[in-house]
Amino acid sequence: MNKAETEYPVESGSTFFKGIFIGGLIGAAAALLFAPKPGREMRSDLSEKFSTATDKTKEVAGVVTDKTKTIAATVGEKATDLASTVSAKASDIFTTVNDSKQQIAATLAETGKKIGDTVGSASADVASDVKDASKDVAEEASASSKDIADTANDAKEEVKASYKSSY
Template identity: 85%
Template sequence: MNKAETEFPVESGSTFFKGIFIGGLLGAAAALLFAPKPGREMRSDLSDKITLATDKTKEVAGVVTDKTKSIATTVGEKATDLASTVSAKASDILTTVSDSKQQIAATLQETGKKIGDTVSEASGDIASDVKDASADVAEEATNSSKEVADDAKDAKEEVKASYKSSY
């Protein structure tokens, strides 16, 4: 590749066809200039050649149009199929998520009920334990106060006896 080809690469096939067209025009002009035929015959031959080239161009354009329509139809069908597949998959995912959400909600509700039952049970057990402990404390306090009263009475008697014996 030369420097010009490196700096300005051909970016599409249209450049190639433009080159062919320009080359064809230059060749036709050169043929006119160097042709041994008289002008009238040359113009007639040139008109025939242009008509032939035009017909071929129209034929190629028709084939390209048909191919383009065929490709566009195929792409449209594939896009429709893809859209249907994506829609179906999205619907499946939505259904799965909805089902999972309902299962999770039911599980949470059931777990909440179990926790409530456990808390109620534990609360009843604690209330019973507190009542029993309160009764035990009251009984112990009563017994202790009787003992203190008895000890106080005994101490009073001892103080009286020791006071009387000193005087």
Template identity: 55%
Template sequence: MNKEEMDCQVQSGSTFTKGLVIGALLGAAAALLYAPKPGRELRSDLSEKLSAATDKSKEVAAVVGEKATDLAKNVTEKTTDLAKTVSESAGTIFNSAKEASADVAEDVKRASDDVMNEAKQS
């Protein structure tokens, strides 16, 4: 790769899509403005197109809002489940470590008692 190829970032699909939509809107606006219609008809057409675009964007915003809410609920549920699992695992590990340390302490005490008994006997 040469320097120019490395410096130019590859555009993502969303960037391309945004450019395509903006270009289409600009092309539609230019077509309406240069169409041979009287001013009243042109204003009426522009108003209708703007109304349709507004309605469509409200629909898209509602769908996006619903999906975002669903995603937030899923993330919250999974996070809660994960926290519960981690908490339970930590409790189990703590109890196991506590029991193991108690067993080791008991073994050390027995060993030290045995050593003291042997020392007294000798």
């Protein structure tokens, strides 16, 4: 977990709704006890307040749903990009290995003296390409992970800000 997750843990939805329900009951009881209005007016006011709270809750749930869909789409895109990069690098390595194999066969057919030099050169090329491909894949994976983490943190902050501004 990163620092932000430990400082602001995400609580489950059931805990949140239990708190809203208990708070609503306490608030309703206090309102009835200290209300200067008649019972019908008070019930009407409570009904309006409950409707407002319900609407705000639905609004927050909609925002959370939208942010979740956005994050899921971003993760899917990043995974697709990463898979494409890995596939392209694997294809490059295969082509390099195949080309090196053909070079070695041609060299063996032409002269027996240069076998050691050609094999060494081809192996160095393959090793370099594998090293470069591994580095490119690692950098792409790292960048994708950071983008996803940043998007998730931004969405979390927006939901928090939306929740705090709603109440």
